Amino acid sequence: MKGKNAIGTWVGFVLILVWCLLPVAWIISLSFKSPDETAVGSPQFLPKDATLQNYRDILDNPDFLDALRNSFGIALISTLLAVIFATLAAYAIARLEFRGKRAVLSLALAIAMFPVVSLVGPLFDLWRTVGLFNTWPGLILPYMSFTLPLAIWTLSAFFREIPWEMEQAAQVDGATSWQAFRKVIVPLAAPGVFTAAILTFFFAWNEFVLAISLTSTTQARTVPAQLSYFVGPDPFNPPYGQLATASVVVTVPVIVIVLLFQRKIVAGLTSGAVKG
Amino acid sequence: MSTTVATPAAKEPQTRRRRGGRADMSDRASAENRLGMKLVAPAAILMLLVTAWPMIQALYLSLFRYRLTNPDDREFIGLSNYATVLTDSLFWQVTWNTVLIMVVTVAVELVIGFAFAMVMHRIIFARGLMRTSILIPYGIITVVSAFAWQFTFSVNNGWVNSWFDWLPWIGPDTNWFGDHWPAMFAIMVSEIWKTTPFMSLLLLAGLSQVSEDMIEAAKVDGATWWQRLWKVILPNMRAAIMVAVLFRALDAFRIFDNIFVMTRGAQDTESSSFLTYRQVIEQMQLGLGSALSVLLFLTVLLLAFGIVRLFRVDLAQARGEG
Numbered sequence: 315m316k317g318k319n320a321i322g323t324w325v326g327f328v329l330i331l332v333w334c335l336l337p338v339a340w341i342i343s344l345s346f347k348s349p350d351e352t353a354v355g356s357p358q359f360l361p362k363d364a365t366l367q368n369y370r371d372i373l374d375n376p377d378f379l380d381a382l383r384n385s386f387g388i389a390l391i392s393t394l395l396a397v398i399f400a401t402l403a404a405y406a407i408a409r410l411e412f413r414g415k416r417a418v419l420s421l422a423l424a425i426a427m428f429p430v431v432s433l434v435g436p437l438f439d440l441w442r443t444v445g446l447f448n449t450w451p452g453l454i455l456p457y458m459s460f461t462l463p464l465a466i467w468t469l470s471a472f473f474r475e476i477p478w479e480m481e482q483a484a485q486v487d488g489a490t491s492w493q494a495f496r497k498v499i500v501p502l503a504a505p506g507v508f509t510a511a512i513l514t515f516f517f518a519w520n521e522f523v524l525a526i527s528l529t530s531t532t533q534a535r536t537v538p539a540q541l542s543y544f545v546g547p548d549p550f551n552p553p554y555g556q557l558a559t560a561s562v563v564v565t566v567p568v569i570v571i572v573l574l575f576q577r578k579i580v581a582g583l584t585s586g587a588v589k590g
Numbered sequence: 591m592s593t594t595v596a597t598p599a600a601k602e603p604q605t606r607r608r609r610g611g612r613a614d615m616s617d618r619a620s621a622e623n624r625l626g627m628k629l630v631a632p633a634a635i636l637m638l639l640v641t642a643w644p645m646i647q648a649l650y651l652s653l654f655r656y657r658l659t660n661p662d663d664r665e666f667i668g669l670s671n672y673a674t675v676l677t678d679s680l681f682w683q684v685t686w687n688t689v690l691i692m693v694v695t696v697a698v699e700l701v702i703g704f705a706f707a708m709v710m711h712r713i714i715f716a717r718g719l720m721r722t723s724i725l726i727p728y729g730i731i732t733v734v735s736a737f738a739w740q741f742t743f744s745v746n747n748g749w750v751n752s753w754f755d756w757l758p759w760i761g762p763d764t765n766w767f768g769d770h771w772p773a774m775f776a777i778m779v780s781e782i783w784k785t786t787p788f789m790s791l792l793l794l795a796g797l798s799q800v801s802e803d804m805i806e807a808a809k810v811d812g813a814t815w816w817q818r819l820w821k822v823i824l825p826n827m828r829a830a831i832m833v834a835v836l837f838r839a840l841d842a843f844r845i846f847d848n849i850f851v852m853t854r855g856a857q858d859t860e861s862s863s864f865l866t867y868r869q870v871i872e873q874m875q876l877g878l879g880s881a882l883s884v885l886l887f888l889t890v891l892l893l894a895f896g897i898v899r900l901f902r903v904d905l906a907q908a909r910g911e912g
Contacts (some may be wrong), residue, residue: 326676355746
């Protein structure tokens with residue numbers, strides 16, 4: 315019985331790895347296939363003779379580089395601002411008694427489920443009148459408000475676990491209140507803030523609906539939107555290799571973040587949703 | 591009888607105490623109240639500004655005939671836009687597609703996600719590797735996932751047709767995007783691949799809260815594996831399952847990226863979000879599009895309400911927010 319279980323776990327383990335990594339391996343393999351190879355059709359998994367041509371082309375493509383710059387800029391700024399706002403709110407929710415606490419949490423929950431596309435029309439109209447259409451702030455503002463709910467929920471769950479009495483204990487031991495905050499509270503709160511930042515970054519990096527609706531040129535268009543316009547001269551024969559290469563390039567930051575912070579991401583994803 | 595009399599009597603002092611407390615709320619408490627409000631204000635205002643305000647705007651615009659290509663022709667037409675939408679068979683076709691995608695993907699993800707969670711719960715080796723690989727689909731851009739699967743199912747350059755040609759209905763020239771059902775299938779595969787990890791992590795968190803002693807006790811009492819699963823494990827995970835289903839169902843209902851990339855709505859694969867987008871951005875039908883936006887919003891609200899009622903769990907309470 316025990317042995318049977320262990321075999322089952324092993325099989326499950328291998329299946330999960332294949333499930334999660336096969337499509338990633340597939341776009342990586344595709345990114346090394348030459349344009350000639352994909353043009354005639356190349357249904358086998360691995361490239362016939364691997365080439366770096368696609369990488370050279372994509373890193374020479376000014377539109378893609380602009381999009382990459384926009385993606386990084388917009389995602390990082392939204393993350394930074396959203397995390398600051400969310401930290402203030404989550405601190406209040408976790409530590410203070412005030413009227414409207416429940417209302418804020420309900421609002422956050424409602425926005426987390428909001429159909430983003432419903433906002434596309436009114437925001438499109440509004441952004442054009444106030445001059446935010448096709449600008450960085452035009453995307454940063456909605457990204458912040460859509461990531462605030464997740465950040466607030468995750469952070470308030472984290473903050474509730476912090477032993478705040480330690481701050482006073484440090485002060486009793488002779489630390490100034492600034493020292494107590496910096497040496498005791500900041501290290502305790504940092505992992506939570508960091509986790510919220512990662513989840514926020516993933517959202518902004520991934521977002522597509524607003525990115526194609528509220529931008530019109532590479533001035534503000536992010537990578538997901540740029541990729542969808544990247545059809546090449548023949549719409550029935552997309553540039554497979556180049557699209558795969560661009561996909562690999564934008565997946566690299568995701569893989570790096572996941573490799574470095576997997577434990578934190580899992581904790582953040584589940585703490586906000588399952589327990590308080 | 592005695593209880594009905596006793597209840598108001600017992601409640602009386604409590605309410606009086608509370609009322610008294612509020613009247614002479616200490617300086618400290620009111621300062622705390624003010625600080626709390628000040629700290630949440632920026633976040634709350636921003637959230638309302640970008641969602642509530644445009645939603646009110648949409649409600650207003652939905653009552654007009656308003657096309658951006660011809661803005662002077664804007665005219666109040668009452669509920670006609672809603673009548674137009676609700677009597678159009680396209681709207682119902684699209685809603686049906688969306689509901690179908692939601693139900694199928696969430697059901698499949700629940701099963702696969704639970705299996706994954708069981709494996710992750712039991713595994714004692716390579717936990718880091720497992721976590722890393724499961725987070726990659728979660729973190730990957732949906733558009734990238736859509737491309738990866740589009741190429742997987744491609745006639746000329748995909749491997750599905752050659753790897754699965756032993757199945758009677760798959761040949762070397764099976765065109766997955768040439769017909770409604772295969773195209774829907776491809777879209778759902780991409781959606782399921784990308785979001786199963788999220789589901790499995792939430793279920794894993796629920797699973798690890800089920801007490802091992804209880805499972806062991808059931809085992810000693812002679813419960814089979816199947817009985818333990820249905821009578822002990824699953825009922826004790828109800829809150830986690832409900833959160834996972836709620837979030838995923840509402841997320842699946844918003845499906846857009848996969849359809850945009852893989853079919854652009856061809857072969858009747860449009861979803862509600864896609865139709866709304868097409869009306870507003872491509873056709874610039876702001877009035878009609880706003881009506882669609884409002885209807886989509888109401889549907890999501892209704893769905894959320896339905897799922898919460900179905901599982902009878904108060905989300906805030908589940909988190910100890912009371």
